Amino acid sequence: MAKVIRTIGVLTSGGDAPGMNAAIRAVVRTGLGKGLRVRGIRKGYQGLLDEEIIDLSARDVSDTIQRGGTILQTARCEEMRTEEGQQKAAAILKKYGVDGLVVIGGDGSFAGAQALANLGINTIGVPGTIDLDIACTEYTIGFDTAVNTAMEAIDKVRDTSTSHERCSIIEVMGRDAGYLALWCGIANGAERILLPEEHGYDESAIVADIQECRKRGKKNYIIINAEGIGGSIEMAERIEEATGMETRATIIGHMQRGGSPTCKDRVYASIMGAMAVNLLIEGKTNRVVGYKHGQYVDFDINEALGMQKGIPAYQQEIAKELAL
Numbered sequence: 001m002a003k004v005i006r007t008i009g010v011l012t013s014g015g016d017a018p019g020m021n022a023a024i025r026a027v028v029r030t031g032l033g034k035g036l037r038v039r040g041i042r043k044g045y046q047g048l049l050d051e052e053i054i055d056l057s058a059r060d061v062s063d064t065i066q067r068g069g070t071i072l073q074t075a076r077c078e079e080m081r082t083e084e085g086q087q088k089a090a091a092i093l094k095k096y097g098v099d100g101l102v103v104i105g106g107d108g109s110f111a112g113a114q115a116l117a118n119l120g121i122n123t124i125g126v127p128g129t130i131d132l133d134i135a136c137t138e139y140t141i142g143f144d145t146a147v148n149t150a151m152e153a154i155d156k157v158r159d160t161s162t163s164h165e166r167c168s169i170i171e172v173m174g175r176d177a178g179y180l181a182l183w184c185g186i187a188n189g190a191e192r193i194l195l196p197e198e199h200g201y202d203e204s205a206i207v208a209d210i211q212e213c214r215k216r217g218k219k220n221y222i223i224i225n226a227e228g229i230g231g232s233i234e235m236a237e238r239i240e241e242a243t244g245m246e247t248r249a250t251i252i253g254h255m256q257r258g259g260s261p262t263c264k265d266r267v268y269a270s271i272m273g274a275m276a277v278n279l280l281i282e283g284k285t286n287r288v289v290g291y292k293h294g295q296y297v298d299f300d301i302n303e304a305l306g307m308q309k310g311i312p313a314y315q316q317e318i319a320k321e322l323a324l
């Protein structure tokens with residue numbers, strides 16, 4: 001028989017993402033609306049291990065849907081990767097009477113959720129990361145806001161790049177994932193997109209392409225470089241030296257993770273957060289919510305973590321063709 005859920009907990013973990021507050025709000029209000037007690041766990045798994053657990057009321061999440069960051073704060077926690085850490089976390093949840101847990105975060109956070117589910121805590125993951133790198137879902141909360149923030153910043157760099165006929169290397173976030181870089185590359189009409197998934201790039205080919213583009217009358221040359229490739233400042237120095245074209249590097253950085261969430265992030269977060277609670281009420285555990293083929297769906301965490309998602313080669317080809 002499915003476990004009866006009376007108290008649920010919610011935490012945010014890993015890098016924060018705009019829309020996490022909308023997801024927390026949805027969890028809290030869906031839970032309270034269905035007669036559950038809702039507890040907030042501060043600072044991700046670290047806060048759980050430190051017993052930073054508070055009760056949440058409907059008013060605690062008032063005026064938060066439009067705010068960036070996460071009101072519960074977040075953390076990365078090494079101890080949670082260990083078996084002892086996971087056992088301690090499960091014991092703390094039991095001590096606080098938390099029968100069901102909603103984990104809002106990325107793939108790393110889902111691995112923690114999977115461990116807790118294996119230890120008897122009914123757990124549901126909600127995809128929250130600006131990286132869009134969770135294989136089981138076509139959408140992750142925070143991506144839309146982050147990619148629009150980056151796109152607007154790149155537009156501004158592009159204006160001055162054209163005025164000065166420069167090459168601009170613009171570094172966007174994504175240590176392991178190149179979706180932000182790919183989307184900006186297409187949306188900003190970049191000449192080159194450097195992705196961490198490709199594990200390196202051919203700088204001499206870029207130099208040759210810059211020279212070719214100048215002959216064709218191009219007034220700037222935009223390179224979107226993902227954080228995982230990095231080294232934008234040194235890259236700019238080398239490219240300027242090799243091409244004679246003035247080159248500047250801009251690292252957009254953490255501003256991509258902040259700011260008021262877009263409509264899309266608020267809506268996806270609200271639906272996914274509510275769905276997570278409904279799954280817990282149905283007695284489900286070890287599942288993650290996702291969005292696939294136009295539908296909100298849920299997957300077994302083990303299955304979800306085993307899925308692979310690559311950068312679509314066809315989209316990369318189109319980005320190259322459009323930089324003619």
Ligand SMILES: Nc1ncnc2c1ncn2[C@@H]1O[C@H](COP(=O)(O)OP(=O)(O)O)[C@@H](O)[C@H]1O
Pocket residue numbers: 013014015045075076077078079080081082105106107108109110111112113115128129
């Ligand atoms: N394999 C794992 N087992 C248990 N917990 C993990 C595992 N991987 C990550 N975590 C926990 O999830 C946290 C967030 O993971 P991280 O990869 O940094 O971010 P994200 O969840 O956004 O991908 C980690 O700091 C750690 O506490």
Ligand SMILES: O=P(O)(O)OC[C@H]1O[C@](O)(COP(=O)(O)O)[C@@H](O)[C@@H]1O
Pocket residue numbers: 014015016106107108128129130131173174175176227257
């Ligand atoms: O804030 P930090 O610790 O510098 O982490 C930067 C990383 O976090 C992210 O913003 C989000 O990654 P996660 O969703 O996996 O936490 C990445 O794009 C970036 O590489």
Ligand SMILES: [Mg+2]
Pocket residue numbers: 014106107108129131133
């Ligand atoms: Mg991640």
